[in-house]
Amino acid sequence: MFINSQKIINLLEQLAPKRYAEDWDNVGFLIGSDQLEIQKVMVTLDVTEAVVDEAIEKNVDLIVSHHPMIFKGLKSITDRSYKGRLIRKLIKADIHVYAAHTNLDITAGGLNDYLAGLLELEQVDVLDVSGSDAYYKLVTMVPTDSVPVVEEALFKAGAGRLGNYEQCDFKVTGQGSFKPLTGANPAIGNVGVREFVEEVRLEMIVLGEVLDQCTRALLKSHPYETPAYDIFKMENLEKAYGLGRVGRFTQGLSGEAFIERLKSVLGSNYMRVAGILPEKIYKVGLCTGAGSEFIHTAKRKGCDVFITGDVKYHEAQLAEELDMCVIDAGHYETEGIYVDYLRDYLTEKCTSKNYEVRIIKSEFLENPFKVY
């Protein structure tokens, strides 16, 4: 099967829709073409010269990075600048580049959720809300015998999920009627005769982003030629999205145990802690990468500690002023852990779709800081 870049991009944008990206960001397809075949994809945090040379040597067709290599306006693309040199090398070797940055931080199952999961936080919520997705109610009338098939197809497409619950629906039995007209090909009944059928009204909640795929699943699984279905927008429910997460340890965790857990999940030997490490930690705020702008938000939300990277001197002082504990766990450390997950995600998706594409991880993931 011919796999072009768009097919891989679709998989990435299922995980991290571009509309989640912050306004100042520059995510998406940065270098490349839809006309060329993709056989090998390399996942990385940054597109550095070492990564580009590795991609050329390993015959990589597409580099997927977290940090966008083209971020601000480029005035020239020549050998005279580092960036210009890399872009020339990439284009000459027909290597495509795609970046998923703040959209990957924000999305459910992205970097922030991943770290919250590794820390075993519970009741995880968004730290800084930047927008919300609408919920819909999808209702269809199904002949009784076909309910399990339609129900299953809708669950599989993502319908019936709310909070910590899935496979939620409501059913009530009633009577449907219809009269097939000339040209119809009815699954039940005959042309010209009004038919009365025992039907189930099946309703499920659906998040806006999966509404199209759920509607397609309904139409595909429903036995009728022209299924009856309704879509209602929920006015009382929406799903917030945004950067960072807040979560809890129901039983609390001692400060020392928390630091040990954080070091272990990030593979770090030390943590830089500003403010006083609480004896017992219940509520944790976090923002992977550079998130020190959210120290106030974490305080307002009642967090005992806030984890992020790139904390500056005066922000560390702010922690003390706010009587708050801020942990600088490192920009590289809090993001680098996700690259394995992204490689595994793409591998699994490509395998399930029978895409003959190999997904590898760059060997040149490197923290620009060295500790001596």
Ligand SMILES: [Zn+2]
């Ligand atoms: Zn970053």
